[in-house]
Amino acid sequence: MPEKTIYNRLAVLRAERGLSRQDLASGLGVNYQTVGYLERGEYSPSLELAFRISDFFRLPIEAIFSREPFRPFSEALYPEETRNTQ
Amino acid sequence: MPEKTIYNRLAVLRAERGLSRQDLASGLGVNYQTVGYLERGEYSPSLELAFRISDFFRLPIEAIFSREPFRPFSEALYPEETRNTQ
DNA sequence: ACATTTTGTTGTACATGTACTATATTCCAT
């Protein structure tokens, strides 16, 4: 594992779209194992691949990759304070 | 040289700030030769390094790196049509 | 319960990113 981990939302983004790793891999033009490595954070992609991923999901790189762990989309969209407690 | 080139504005950004490659390299925590390689586009950085560069210049990755060649800042800021012709 | 698909693991191989050393060249100041 690399010293400086980069977190990503690949698994979630992929799940939201109901894609298998193989699906995503084909869309990106990489081996399906590579998607696995990335999702598990075993290494971070090249900048080139990061751009392809960004294009694929139509999201800026910063929305997909970060040095800080991501908060769940759900949490970000429905903040703590606004949640129904019952 | 890598197949898929990624263009960047490193040289310009560095020039704007009056930094030597060594200065920038120290700021980024890389070898000064590495900055040279990047500026010349001989290879593109790891995503990790791209994030460090993004932090250093306080710009999004997309403002510094692109698959398409960049138009000069000057041109982008002062579009063709608005230029004085005399 | 079974078959199929999806995901994880291990191992090998190769390409690319980064560091480092050394030397050459270009660019400024003075």
Next chain:
DNA sequence: ATGGAATATAGTACATGTACAACAAAATGT
């Protein structure tokens, strides 16, 4: 014109990203 700084070039070495194959484990649908 000389010297020092900045940049370019070349070579070696090592780390990390990516592909590929084989197999195990888990999840899913019927």
